[in-house]
Amino acid sequence: TFDWWGKQKDSVEASIDQAHAAKADKTAAALMLASSVADTYFGWQADQSRLTLAREHEATIVREDSITSARIRAEVDAADEVNRTALSLAAVREQIAALEGSAKLRIVTLAALVGRSSADLPGLTAKPLPAISNGLPDDVKIDLIARRADLTASRWRIEAAEKSREGARAEFYPDVSINALIGLQSRDLGTLLLYGSRVPDFGAAVHLPIFNAGRLKARYGASQAAIDAAVASYQDTLVSAARDVATQATSRAQIAAQRAQRLIEVDAAERLKLSAAARVRQGVTDLRTELTATETWIDQRDALLQLDAAAVSSDIGLQRALGGGYEMDQTAP
Numbered sequence: 001t002f003d004w005w006g007k008q009k010d011s012v013e014a015s016i017d018q019a020h021a022a023k024a025d026k027t028a029a030a031l032m033l034a035s036s037v038a039d040t041y042f043g044w045q046a047d048q049s050r051l052t053l054a055r056e057h058e059a060t061i062v063r064e065d066s067i068t069s070a071r072i073r074a075e076v077d078a079a080d081e082v083n084r085t086a087l088s089l090a091a092v093r094e095q096i097a098a099l100e101g102s103a104k105l106r107i108v109t110l111a112a113l114v115g116r117s118s119a120d121l122p123g124l125t126a127k128p129l130p131a132i133s134n135g136l137p138d139d140v141k142i143d144l145i146a147r148r149a150d151l152t153a154s155r156w157r158i159e160a161a162e163k164s165r166e167g168a169r170a171e172f173y174p175d176v177s178i179n180a181l182i183g184l185q186s187r188d189l190g191t192l193l194l195y196g197s198r199v200p201d202f203g204a205a206v207h208l209p210i211f212n213a214g215r216l217k218a219r220y221g222a223s224q225a226a227i228d229a230a231v232a233s234y235q236d237t238l239v240s241a242a243r244d245v246a247t248q249a250t251s252r253a254q255i256a257a258q259r260a261q262r263l264i265e266v267d268a269a270e271r272l273k274l275s276a277a278a279r280v281r282q283g284v285t286d287l288r289t290e291l292t293a294t295e296t297w298i299d300q301r302d303a304l305l306q307l308d309a310a311a312v313s314s315d316i317g318l319q320r321a322l323g324g325g326y327e328m329d330q331t332a333p
Contacts, residue, residue: 020156021154069082145322247321273290
């Protein structure tokens with residue numbers, strides 16, 4: 001059967017384009033899975049670092065509570081002071097319980113993402129969060145966005161829809177099947193190849209679209225509507241991708257600005273702690289002043305750590321939005 005008007009060719013090419021779109025969808029799903037694994041893993045690392053600070057805070061409050069209790073027994077301070085330290089101790093222990101629960105939930109999530117049970121996961125070791133550069137690569141623009149797998153899939157679907165439309169258009173042309181022009185009529189295998197066994201079969205050989213033009217027009221209209229839908233889907237995906245990149249980039253800039261100010265606060269809190277420690281060594285004041293300054297310093301470090309965790313999560317989101325990452329000219333620690 002000759003492909004007179006390219007109908008079979010268009011059908012095959014449309015199917016190939018659909019296969020390419022499916023492969024791109026698979027890549028997009030793999031990227032989403034990989035970024036979710038990374039985000040969950042670094043979230044667990046952030047929980048571990050915050051747990052270390054919270055336990056340090058707890059130990060500081062316990063020391064302060066012991067001093068307060070001794071002063072109350074000596075009738076130097078009022079009994080209400082013990083309630084203040086008890087309140088602080090309960091608050092920090094509540095935070096520890098919340099962080100421990102969050103870390104456990106992240107392990108469960110990580111196991112689900114990789115398709116394993118929690119017991120099958122390798123042991124995770126607490127490590128510092130990676131440093132995130134405040135700058136962005138110069139090529140964070142449409143060229144990087146264009147390589148996103150979901151955009152690639154949308155482009156392939158447009159190609160497939162256009163090929164399907166060409167196939168629907170070719171249906172309007174008459175078609176002739178050479179093989180069907182000559183039929184075979186024989187009940188005896190021995191006379192199968194004799195000339196007398198041949199009979200023409202014009203009904204199966206000639207296709208005249210004039211008799212079903214209505215159906216062909218409807219099919220062609222549907223194929224044109226499929227193109228319009230594919231183009232609209234591509235445009236929506238492109239706009240969403242650009243919005244996603246802009247959101248993540250803005251979030252990174254905001255976190256960087258906050259972090260710069262938080263570093264100043266951490267530095268100031270550390271200087272206050274050192275000053276309080278010096279006064280304690282000189283006997284000007286008791287140890288509680290240093291412990292209170294230490295608690296403030298720990299709180300500032302915890303706030304900075306939360307910003308660092310947000311920066312890592314935002315960086316992962318930006319790499320996902322750009323279709324799989326970007327390259328920066330820096331040496332990773």
